Amino acid sequence: MKIRVGFGFDVHQLAEKHPFIMGGVNLEHHSGAFGHSDADVLVHAICDGLLGAANLRDIGFHFSNTDDRWKGISSLLILKECVSLLKEKGWEIGNIDAMLCLEAPKINPHIPQMKLNIAWAAGISEDDISIKATTNETMGFIGRQEGVVAYAVCLIEKEK
Numbered sequence: 001m002k003i004r005v006g007f008g009f010d011v012h013q014l015a016e017k018h019p020f021i022m023g024g025v026n027l028e029h030h031s032g033a034f035g036h037s038d039a040d041v042l043v044h045a046i047c048d049g050l051l052g053a054a055n056l057r058d059i060g061f062h063f064s065n066t067d068d069r070w071k072g073i074s075s076l077l078i079l080k081e082c083v084s085l086l087k088e089k090g091w092e093i094g095n096i097d098a099m100l101c102l103e104a105p106k107i108n109p110h111i112p113q114m115k116l117n118i119a120w121a122a123g124i125s126e127d128d129i130s131i132k133a134t135t136n137e138t139m140g141f142i143g144r145q146e147g148v149v150a151y152a153v154c155l156i157e158k159e160k
């Protein structure tokens, strides 16, 4: 069995009057993330972790933020496409471990639904997806709630 590991990172700005989509869940909050897509920072970090593990460049290489086809798109659909790219090369996902960094809202109550959404898009079991969260202890742009950050480590495998 050949295994590879990949690392993903993403950051999005937060502002009032934007939905806050994270792991496909619409979080209730006074502000939300924005970008070219639905700005789902968790799913973007996972996409980059998976693409990196397979040496398939990054999310912006495949889904340019100047391409109108991806404007406002659900990032879960981008994840589905990334998994198809991996499958074309014979890769299967082993597991995903992700970390969110944001002051608020509390993520813990939403983790089961996020795992379900990501499991659906990636075609894997929820058991193979871990999502964790931490605040930035009020410091910096995360502490001021100007932005939100996600990291993901992804393991992929295929028969030699």
Ligand SMILES: Nc1ccn([C@@H]2O[C@H](COP(=O)(O)O)[C@@H](O)[C@H]2O)c(=O)n1
Pocket: 102, 103, 104, 105, 106, 107, 108, 109, 133, 134, 135, 136, 137
């Ligand atoms: N947005 C967040 C941040 C944190 N959590 C959970 O709270 C725990 C304590 O956070 P600290 O930053 O004070 O270490 C953390 O371990 C998470 O379980 C959360 O749900 N949502």
Ligand SMILES: C[C@@]1(CO)OP(=O)(O)OP(=O)(O)OC[C@H]1O
Pocket: 010, 011, 034, 035, 036, 037, 038, 039, 040, 044, 059, 060, 061, 063, 064, 065, 066, 067, 070, 071, 078
């Ligand atoms: C997801 C894409 C889709 O156009 O746009 P954004 O929502 O701006 O997100 P980013 O994390 O900057 O990744 C780039 C793009 O692939």
